[in-house]
Amino acid sequence: AFTSNVDMKSGAPAFGTPENTKANIASGQLARRYDLPYRTTPGSASNAADAQGAYETLMALWGAVLGHGNLVYHAAGWQEGGLTASFEKFIIDVEMIQHMMEFLRPIVVDEGELAVEALGAVPTGGHFFGESHTLERYATAFYQPMLSNWQNYEAWQEAGGLDATARATRLWKKALEEYVQPEMDPAVREALEAYVARRKEAIGQGEP
Known part of the structure; x- marks a missing residue:
């Protein structure tokens, strides 16, 4: 639609x-x-x-x-x-x-996610950053954005103060520089080109 x-x-x-x-x-x-x-x-x-x-x-x-x-x-x-x-x-x-x-x-609800033992092991006023439960999961616990900047204002300014659009420019340029076109089986390419040729003949040059 x-x-x-x-x-x-x-x-x-x-x-x-x-x-x-x-x-x-x-x-x-x-x-x-x-x-x-x-x-x-x-x-x-x-x-x-x-x-x-x-x-x-x-x-x-x-x-x-x-x-x-x-x-x-x-x-x-x-x-x-x-x-x-x-x-x-x-x-x-x-x-x-x-x-x-x-x-x-989907949200996962199990013993590891609920972390009842880890919650009970930290006293009031403490933190969880040094707990084994945290250390085992910190790298994958939350989605890590490729574009967002989570620094405070001062650190962001010291790093250049780039907004999302400027950071996006850096990312696409880096991706383009590092891009390597994947190999395609010549037989697959030939079959695709033949299919496109047949469809163009059948329906003209418009969008299929």
Whole structure:
């Protein structure tokens, strides 16, 4: 499904709106009713990788998740209503998607997670950082973001005072420098190219 509302003052399409999110959820319900696969898109009308782009994309991402999309199309990097893509926006969107994936992970309730013995071993006014229970789990206990900065203001300033967009720039440049294209079996490539050629002949040059 690809639907949203428009700016009634200009007619410009709007994305990542409450109406867009509700439409994506309802479209998912219709797809399940008719036993169809459901493709959805989190988008933004923002022209920059800024706060507007983040909150609109996150609102639309909730529509994709709650609508139970089978394929989330244009999941990262979408900008200017889909007219442009941004490396910085791509990194920010991937961070939001990873947050969402971790949020959707079921809560585990067992002896290790409840940590009753560890709680009882620390006296009032103490802390848990030195406890074996903590030391065994600290590296994986919480989601570690790739983009967020959790320093206090002074430490953040001393480190350069980079905001999320500037940090995203560093990340995508580093990723691009280190990228190595994976090998593909020549037979697989040949089969894919043959399939594309057949589909183009069957339906023309439009989107399949």
